[in-house]
Amino acid sequence: MKKIKTNLIIAIIYELIAIIYGFILPRLILEQFGSEVNGLMQSITQFLGIIGFLVMGVGQVVRSALYSPLEKRDNDQLSRIIVSGGKFYRKIAYALIGYVAVLIIAYPILVDESFDWMFTAGMIVILSIGSFAQYYFGVIQEQLIHADQKSYLTYSVQILCYLFNMAVCVCMIRLNCSIHAIKLATAIIFLIKPLFYAWHIRKHYNINWRITYDNEPIKQKWHGVAQHISAVVLDGTDSIVLTLFSTLSNVSVYSVYYMVVKSLNGFYQSAVVGVQSAAGAVWARQDQNEIKRMFSTVEVCLHLVTVFLFCCTGFLIVPFIQVYTNGLTDADYIQPMFALLLVLAYGIRCLRTPYNIWILAAGHFKQSQRCHIFAAALNLVISVVAVSRWGLIGIAIGTLIAMCYQTTWMMIYATKNLVKYNFGHLFKQILADIAAIVLISVLVFRITLQDVSYLGWIFMAAKVSLIAAVCIAIIICMFPSMILLILNYYEYSALFIFINFIQLLVVAFVGIYNLKFVVKHENTEVEQKQQHAFHGLYRSLVNNMVVGVSEGYKKELELVGVGYRVSNQGNLIEFSLGYSHSIFLQLPAEIKVETKSERNKNPLVILESCDKQLLGLVCAKIRSFRKPEPYKGKGIKFVGEEIRRKSGKSAGAK
Numbered sequence: 001m002k003k004i005k006t007n008l009i010i011a012i013i014y015e016l017i018a019i020i021y022g023f024i025l026p027r028l029i030l031e032q033f034g035s036e037v038n039g040l041m042q043s044i045t046q047f048l049g050i051i052g053f054l055v056m057g058v059g060q061v062v063r064s065a066l067y068s069p070l071e072k073r074d075n076d077q078l079s080r081i082i083v084s085g086g087k088f089y090r091k092i093a094y095a096l097i098g099y100v101a102v103l104i105i106a107y108p109i110l111v112d113e114s115f116d117w118m119f120t121a122g123m124i125v126i127l128s129i130g131s132f133a134q135y136y137f138g139v140i141q142e143q144l145i146h147a148d149q150k151s152y153l154t155y156s157v158q159i160l161c162y163l164f165n166m167a168v169c170v171c172m173i174r175l176n177c178s179i180h181a182i183k184l185a186t187a188i189i190f191l192i193k194p195l196f197y198a199w200h201i202r203k204h205y206n207i208n209w210r211i212t213y214d215n216e217p218i219k220q221k222w223h224g225v226a227q228h229i230s231a232v233v234l235d236g237t238d239s240i241v242l243t244l245f246s247t248l249s250n251v252s253v254y255s256v257y258y259m260v261v262k263s264l265n266g267f268y269q270s271a272v273v274g275v276q277s278a279a280g281a282v283w284a285r286q287d288q289n290e291i292k293r294m295f296s297t298v299e300v301c302l303h304l305v306t307v308f309l310f311c312c313t314g315f316l317i318v319p320f321i322q323v324y325t326n327g328l329t330d331a332d333y334i335q336p337m338f339a340l341l342l343v344l345a346y347g348i349r350c351l352r353t354p355y356n357i358w359i360l361a362a363g364h365f366k367q368s369q370r371c372h373i374f375a376a377a378l379n380l381v382i383s384v385v386a387v388s389r390w391g392l393i394g395i396a397i398g399t400l401i402a403m404c405y406q407t408t409w410m411m412i413y414a415t416k417n418l419v420k421y422n423f424g425h426l427f428k429q430i431l432a433d434i435a436a437i438v439l440i441s442v443l444v445f446r447i448t449l450q451d452v453s454y455l456g457w458i459f460m461a462a463k464v465s466l467i468a469a470v471c472i473a474i475i476i477c478m479f480p481s482m483i484l485l486i487l488n489y490y491e492y493s494a495l496f497i498f499i500n501f502i503q504l505l506v507v508a509f510v511g512i513y514n515l516k517f518v519v520k521h522e523n524t525e526v527e528q529k530q531q532h533a534f535h536g537l538y539r540s541l542v543n544n545m546v547v548g549v550s551e552g553y554k555k556e557l558e559l560v561g562v563g564y565r566v567s568n569q570g571n572l573i574e575f576s577l578g579y580s581h582s583i584f585l586q587l588p589a590e591i592k593v594e595t596k597s598e599r600n601k602n603p604l605v606i607l608e609s610c611d612k613q614l615l616g617l618v619c620a621k622i623r624s625f626r627k628p629e630p631y632k633g634k635g636i637k638f639v640g641e642e643i644r645r646k647s648g649k650s651a652g653a654k
Helices: 002-033 035-072 075-110 117-135 139-147 151-174 179-189 192-204 221-236 238-245 248-271 273-285 288-324 336-351 353-362 365-390 392-418 423-444 454-478 480-488 490-513 525-550 612-624 649-653
Strands: 553-560 565-569 572-576 583-586 592-596 604-609 635-638
Touching: 002 035, 002 151, 002 248, 035 075, 035 117, 035 139, 035 179, 035 238, 035 248, 075 117, 075 139, 117 179, 139 151, 139 192, 151 179, 151 192, 238 248, 238 365, 238 392, 248 288, 248 336, 248 392, 273 288, 273 353, 288 336, 288 353, 288 423, 288 454, 336 392, 353 392, 365 392, 392 423, 423 454, 525 612, 553 612, 565 592, 604 612, 612 635
Parallel strands: none
Antiparallel strands: 553 604, 553 635, 565 572, 572 583, 592 604
16 A cells, blocks of 8 residues: 555656656757657657567566566566566567668658758667667566556656756757757666666566576567557557658647647556556455455546546647647647547547556456457558548547547456456446536536636636536536445545545635525524534534545454454454354455454454444444443453443442
């Protein structure tokens, strides 16, 4: 739990820095070098991105394979996986070098001589250095750190690299350095990452780098490669298609919109990276009840987060681009329909996250391989056909259709085969999402940007966010089962920061608009007292919910009496309280129980839950099995409870 919270906090900080980094530098490059140069860099980056995704294909398989040996502390199997992954990367190194060499020769031809050959080839070489440094040399070590739920280390190193590189690049741009020099400095700075990973692994993990093995420990690596090649086609070929069948100006326009959705998607994925590692650990234990409980909670929370973020983005992205590109006239950056389709596509992609988490945790790469390949082919074919007719909108249509197919398949597969829920549960979740989207759209539709400035956009974003938060809160109240799932599984409270954020936004909304409930003057004094009583009741209930989610409740019961014993198997408790038979009690899944029987001490029953009322009822039930009697004090009582004692008949005889 501590690791999840730490990973979440550092991930959020990292994404905020990454968003700032991703918005400042492209804007400075656009001002200094123009849209053509920016489009060229984005296009080359997409081509080189194939390398990164190819490496990461095995990386995901490696991470899934690492969950079990890390949970069992099996250093031998851990070493086999790491060594096998390292050997695989060395085998594909020659292929990667050859790919870059071909790209240097062939790519300058594709850009219709907009730039001379030396300019383009030099840019490819420099950008490839950064790609190799980030995706090749330190990938195996990075996957081990992520699998061990230490993602905060990788994020911390990346934060330092971003900050240092931002300072260096801004200074070089102000000094009128060439774009090649700026990108070379960036590549050198990001070499810090693989060097740190290698140092950390050698210091904190007992890896036998000379270990030998008979059976291949990473059995699904080629399925992982196939999946991520498909992911390249699905996520990374839009700029390539625009480069081949459109103009570099359109590539630049696409890159600006993609920068927004990518930043949002990165923020979203970083926030759940700790949950993915925790899901892998839960799956390794094969506790089906724990799997279902965690899945249900993660599904509800991530759906709420996705709807909130991407609904707000759908209304705010065009006004932001309008402010961001203000003064740039060499390309048409205002594309409302393209923006809507792109945001919708990546919103649907994020909806698949809770299901993809469990597919990756279970290691079902082979089973999901066909889905990824078909989605990639679907996106590529539709994009190539539609781009010549509709341009950027055609690209967005291809991405949207492919994302819809892939998300639908993952929802059905994970629900049916991994968690084994019925489809009524999934249908209810989708219905809640649609209701939230419709409600937010109706209320936010008329809000427009009044002032073309960053301050004006911030005010608009605040209005949209407040209304969206209130709408989400209304939808949650319409589906009580969501509330129960959220409140009953507080162990993953890192996900519930968003819920607390919604509560704060609702309070702010009420304060801003000064909403007050007016009491009619004709009410009697009795009715007014009843209203005050209800106010206090609801306040206490809400406060108990907030405390339960953030801190939780804990009760300790003590068994006082000779021969009194207690034990538990999971949530089934067995009491021996001096009766002719034992008493068994099955606790609800929302309560965690622990029993302690130490020598020369009374047995203890420790109960924890986020539901104060339910915890109190269970404690009262247990106490009723043998209430403390007032003479010798035997029975079940709360730790620290004072029992008023009676002297009995023997005292009167004396």
